Amino acid sequence: xxxxxxxxxVPTFLLLLFxxxxxxxxxxxxxxxxxxxxxxxxxxxxxxxxxxxxTTVGSNAHMCTLDGTIARxxxxxxxxxxxxxxxLKGGNVEVATNGSDDCRQSCGMRASxxxxxxxxxxxxxxxxxxxxRKAFKRQxxxxxxxxxxxxxxxxxxxxxxxxxxxxxxxxRNDLALTQFKLGDRAACLKTLEPLAEDAARTDQGVxxxxxxxxxxxxxxxxxxxxxxLKLCRG
Numbered sequence: 034x035x036x037x038x039x040x041x042x043v044p045t046f047l048l049l050l051f052x053x054x055x056x057x058x059x060x061x062x063x064x065x066x067x068x069x070x071x072x073x074x075x076x077x078x079x080x081x082x083x084x085x086x087x088t089t090v091g092s093n094a095h096m097c098t099l100d101g102t103i104a105r106x107x108x109x110x111x112x113x114x115x116x117x118x119x120x121l122k123g124g125n126v127e128v129a130t131n132g133s134d135d136c137r138q139s140c141g142m143r144a145s146x147x148x149x150x151x152x153x154x155x156x157x158x159x160x161x162x163x164x165x166r167k168a169f170k171r172q173x174x175x176x177x178x179x180x181x182x183x184x185x186x187x188x189x190x191x192x193x194x195x196x197x198x199x200x201x202x203x204x205r206n207d208l209a210l211t212q213f214k215l216g217d218r219a220a221c222l223k224t225l226e227p228l229a230e231d232a233a234r235t236d237q238g239v240x241x242x243x244x245x246x247x248x249x250x251x252x253x254x255x256x257x258x259x260x261x262l263k264l265c266r267g
Contacts, residue, residue, distance in 0.1 A: 076089075093143050103119055124152040169181050222266070225261060
């Protein structure tokens, strides 16, 4: 008599989680709209007919630009072997490729378009953030620092995943200076903490630590941070 080894039972809750994962991620044409590359370094625009375009910016200002038409969650790029896939995960879109070297033709050496594109909340869309920063400046210039802080702080708190690193640094400096004006030096220092390491470097040290284009972008932020740290440290 041949004995058969029993297969281990899979708990029901694991099957449910597995099924939920499949339901939450599917290859499909994303809903029409604008999506922001996680980290703020680019965008994905999808039109109702499935046409799309992607622009991303990588290190040292290298870029990716590509467009095409999505059909059943995939897009073949021109007459190349590059196939781009679009997977829906919640309200976001995961973009990947089939690994073809032809996909690199759309990008500079230090750039990539693969990754997560986030559907921003209305307050975190690019135009909304720009409008919020203008409102903050009006309030700050009018010396209404309490209102200015309340206006700008949610951008840093709620939009962190879709802000680019330079905008994040500028906003941190704006918030820190406002906190200083309100007499809250501890909050000012805490806001600037993520920028303190770069601020401790000399200008040449910053240039040595970043590719040339990135160093040019970050230096004004670093210089403002040095000034604001001095103020908040008293």
